[in-house]
Amino acid sequence: AQSVTQPDIHITVSEGASLELRCNYSYGATPYLFWYVQSPGQGLQLLLKYFSGDTLVQGIKGFEAEFKRSQSSFNLRKPSVHWSDAAEYFCAVVRYNNNDMRFGAGTRLTVKP
Amino acid sequence: IAGITQAPTSQILAAGRRMTLRCTQDMRHNAMYWYRQDLGLGLRLIHYSNTAGTTGKGEVPDGYSVSRANTDDFPLTLASAVPSQTSVYFCASSDQASGVGYNEQFFGPGTRLTVL
Numbered sequence: 001a002q003s004v005t006q007p008d009i010h011i012t013v014s015e016g017a018s019l020e021l022r023c024n025y026s027y028g029a030t031p032y033l034f035w036y037v038q039s040p041g042q043g044l045q046l047l048l049k050y051f052s053g054d055t056l057v058q059g060i061k062g063f064e065a066e067f068k069r070s071q072s073s074f075n076l077r078k079p080s081v082h083w084s085d086a087a088e089y090f091c092a093v094v095r096y097n098n099n100d101m102r103f104g105a106g107t108r109l110t111v112k113p
Numbered sequence: 114i115a116g117i118t119q120a121p122t123s124q125i126l127a128a129g130r131r132m133t134l135r136c137t138q139d140m141r142h143n144a145m146y147w148y149r150q151d152l153g154l155g156l157r158l159i160h161y162s163n164t165a166g167t168t169g170k171g172e173v174p175d176g177y178s179v180s181r182a183n184t185d186d187f188p189l190t191l192a193s194a195v196p197s198q199t200s201v202y203f204c205a206s207s208d209q210a211s212g213v214g215y216n217e218q219f220f221g222p223g224t225r226l227t228v229l
Contacts (some may be wrong), residue, residue, distance in 0.1 A: 009153075010203060034217075042219035043203055044156075090155055099144065099163065099217065103155035110224075 021076040023091030049093035117221035136204030145187040149200040
């Protein structure tokens with residue numbers, strides 16, 4: 001079965017600093033990969049997704065992620081963090097035509113003024 | 114456009130009681146899902162439905178049942194609640210008919226359930 005690991009439970013960055021959230025997946029075939037964001041008390045919102053093609057994908061709110069097959073990683077990046085980015089971030093993986101989406105445990109982002 | 118609505122927003126329930134969490138979507142998506150979110154575990158799939166009239170088990174289905182009588186509604190029932198079912202429950206939907214292989218899931222605002 002596929003699984004997703006987010007090694008960092010909590011990250012604190014200063015506003016304006018760059019950000020990288022790590023995600024590693026375990027799956028035999030090429031997975032579909034996603035990053036979702038959850039603001040406090042809210043549901044999840046899709047930031048970006050990777051299905052195939054260009055391994056660097058752009059998402060909403062200035063986020064991007066890079067798929068690296070050799071490292072089984074799909075790390076999320078943002079060059080300059082804004083205070084409104086403070087939230088919980090989830091990486092997820094699913095197989096083609098499979099409804100079983102597996103989420104990582106999440107990384108909570110705190111942004112310092 | 115409402116998207117996905119869930120009811121109730123929160124509920125405190127005595128152990129052993131029956132509870133149905135409601136989920137309605139107005140996007141005409143064919144697929145719907147129920148997840149539970151627990152601290153340190155992320156979201157885990159409970160049950161899903163690819164289309165009206167069909168359902169399937171996810172990663173943690175025990176103690177839960179679902180039905181899908183029509184496209185819009187996907188209720189989740191706890192027949193006899195236990196404290197370990199204390200969690201935040203999210204309903205989601207996706208349009209699996211567009212041939213992309215897998216599409217974005219849209220999430221509801223969640224139901225916070227406490228079982229005492």
